[in-house]
Amino acid sequence: MKILAIETSCDETAIAIVEIKQQGKTTKFKILGNEVSSQIDIHKEYGGVYPALAKREHIKNLPLVFEKVLRKAKIREKDINKKINAIAVTTGPGLEPALWTGIVFAKELSSKYKLPIVPVNHMEGHIFSIFPKKGKNFTIKNTKELFPMLTLLVSGGHTELVFIKNWMKYKKIGQTRDDAVGEAFDKVARMMGLPYPGGPEIGKLASMERENVVPESLAQADGPSTSKNFSRNLLRADGNNISSEILEIKLPRPMMYSKDYDFSFSGLKTAVLYMIRDIGELTDDIKRKIAKEFEDAAFEVLSYKTMKAIREYKIKTLIVGGGVSASPQLKKVITNEIKKVRKSDFLKIKAHFPGRGHTGDNALMIAIAGYYQYKNKKYTTKLGSIKANGNLSL
Numbered sequence: 001m002k003i004l005a006i007e008t009s010c011d012e013t014a015i016a017i018v019e020i021k022q023q024g025k026t027t028k029f030k031i032l033g034n035e036v037s038s039q040i041d042i043h044k045e046y047g048g049v050y051p052a053l054a055k056r057e058h059i060k061n062l063p064l065v066f067e068k069v070l071r072k073a074k075i076r077e078k079d080i081n082k083k084i085n086a087i088a089v090t091t092g093p094g095l096e097p098a099l100w101t102g103i104v105f106a107k108e109l110s111s112k113y114k115l116p117i118v119p120v121n122h123m124e125g126h127i128f129s130i131f132p133k134k135g136k137n138f139t140i141k142n143t144k145e146l147f148p149m150l151t152l153l154v155s156g157g158h159t160e161l162v163f164i165k166n167w168m169k170y171k172k173i174g175q176t177r178d179d180a181v182g183e184a185f186d187k188v189a190r191m192m193g194l195p196y197p198g199g200p201e202i203g204k205l206a207s208m209e210r211e212n213v214v215p216e217s218l219a220q221a222d223g224p225s226t227s228k229n230f231s232r233n234l235l236r237a238d239g240n241n242i243s244s245e246i247l248e249i250k251l252p253r254p255m256m257y258s259k260d261y262d263f264s265f266s267g268l269k270t271a272v273l274y275m276i277r278d279i280g281e282l283t284d285d286i287k288r289k290i291a292k293e294f295e296d297a298a299f300e301v302l303s304y305k306t307m308k309a310i311r312e313y314k315i316k317t318l319i320v321g322g323g324v325s326a327s328p329q330l331k332k333v334i335t336n337e338i339k340k341v342r343k344s345d346f347l348k349i350k351a352h353f354p355g356r357g358h359t360g361d362n363a364l365m366i367a368i369a370g371y372y373q374y375k376n377k378k379y380t381t382k383l384g385s386i387k388a389n390g391n392l393s394l
Helices: 042-044 051-073 077-083 096-113 124-127 181-191 198-210 266-279 284-313 327-347 363-375
Strands: 002-007 014-025 027-040 086-093 116-122 137-141 151-155 161-166 169-175 317-321 350-352
Touching: 002 096, 002 363, 014 086, 014 198, 014 284, 014 363, 027 051, 027 363, 042 051, 051 077, 051 096, 077 096, 086 096, 086 124, 086 363, 096 116, 116 124, 124 151, 124 161, 124 317, 124 363, 161 284, 169 284, 181 198, 181 266, 181 284, 198 284, 198 327, 266 284, 284 327, 317 327, 327 350
Parallel strands: 002 086, 086 116, 151 317, 317 350
Antiparallel strands: 002 014, 014 027, 027 137, 151 161, 161 169
């Protein structure tokens, strides 16, 4: 079968056409067309995504991206109802004005070409984002050896730990109680005068600092740094200006040792705000130090809670998805901690991250999730029942 997938949950207009064949316990996917039109440059001046502007851009871009994908898939518009079996569209979570543009576009195509619609949860899409690799083809083996599975979903809108007993059987065991980790990165970057999106910018500065300083979290053999000390009594070299050479940057690790699997990044963000307020003028050197400590703090908490869940639930497969999964440092921290879990707990666990180009929002992941929902009869031709839900949960 062939699925047309549409994704407009935030600031990417994405459409894909994927051919799927089931062969025994293996599902084979062939990418016929896959396009993403990003709005990042447009939203930079606002320091984040401006919903009304995102909606306008989606409306403008959807027909253009659709035509481009059809050409790549070598499908003529008049043959769509013969070549395509279903339309998968993101219905939430996300920005509702943006979500509605994709839903309305999907409904128009459904009505015109008499095709069923498969509503897809955006976060479920991120779970499947690890499977596409380089090239046009990839497979998913429906084997019990993958389960139980744990997913760490980290983005600008979400921070969640999801236990997966089997495909389509999800249990959220932890989530942020306030800011998502990606949101915290964007806000801290803005405090430091860095452009949007903040994650990559903070990552660059943190990486520069690590080239000169060996992080305590990587130097210790017994695990990540767990310093909770945060002092605003900063040493000053001359009573006015702070010398970065004697400035010790320490930030808290909120909720790191709480008994649950929830997260909190608002306090960490506020700690940076107070630190910047007390320092005053930020030199490039101080910016690098703050970036490194902030990134270390956020990723150590994510890693610690994830490893804790892996041990408790005897996880065989870890999936890390969402925009923040693009961070090389997060991948490094998680990978190092997974190695320790293998040795100390004798768990045969494998960790998977999305390939390059699949960490952000895309329609390919919606097509994959849409296929499995279609198999479970989760599709409809009753267009009135399909609505956007900005707070949709797994």
